[in-house]
Amino acid sequence: MKTPIASRNAKPAVPAPSAWELRLYVAGPTPKSIAALRNLEQICEEHLAGRYHIEVIDLMKHPQLAQGDQILAVPTLVRKLPAPIRKIIGTLSNTERVLVGLDLRPHDLDPSAMRKAENHV
Numbered sequence: 829m830k831t832p833i834a835s836r837n838a839k840p841a842v843p844a845p846s847a848w849e850l851r852l853y854v855a856g857p858t859p860k861s862i863a864a865l866r867n868l869e870q871i872c873e874e875h876l877a878g879r880y881h882i883e884v885i886d887l888m889k890h891p892q893l894a895q896g897d898q899i900l901a902v903p904t905l906v907r908k909l910p911a912p913i914r915k916i917i918g919t920l921s922n923t924e925r926v927l928v929g930l931d932l933r934p935h936d937l938d939p940s941a942m943r944k945a946e947n948h949v
Contacts, residue, residue: 848872848880849909855902856888860919864903867920875932905929 852868854861865884872880885893887902897906897915907914907930916929927933 847910848876848907849883850880851883851885851897851906851908853885853887853894853897853899853902853904853906856886861903863919863921864905867923867926868905871920871923871926871930871932875927 850868850872852865854864865882868882872882887894887899897904897913899906901917903917903919905916905920905926914929914931916926920926924933
């Protein structure tokens with residue numbers, strides 16, 4: 829029996845897992861929460877395009893979820909995958925710090941790499 833053309837070309841119902849699983853904990857739509865999400869989306873598009881998933885957890889609606897990742901302040905970003913888990917608190921406005929915190933820093937921003945390059949000149 830032949831498979832219909834539509835189902836041969838159909839995409840799978842379940843998307844492939846993302847390489848980066850990120851959770852952003854916020855407390856309602858505050859200016860800091862909105863800024864954190866905007867900054868995170870921009871950083872992810874620049875450095876992880878197509879390889880990330882962001883889950884936003886509003887602790888005003890689901891306060892019980894704060895305990896699982898031991899959230900003490902908001903906004904807080906938690907990198908679940910790749911391991912190890914990492915946390916960054918704040919609006920994520922300092923891109924270099926976020927890249928360092930997520931272990932995404934390019935070599936040109938890495939101070940140790942810069943020192944090595946200076947020694948070879």
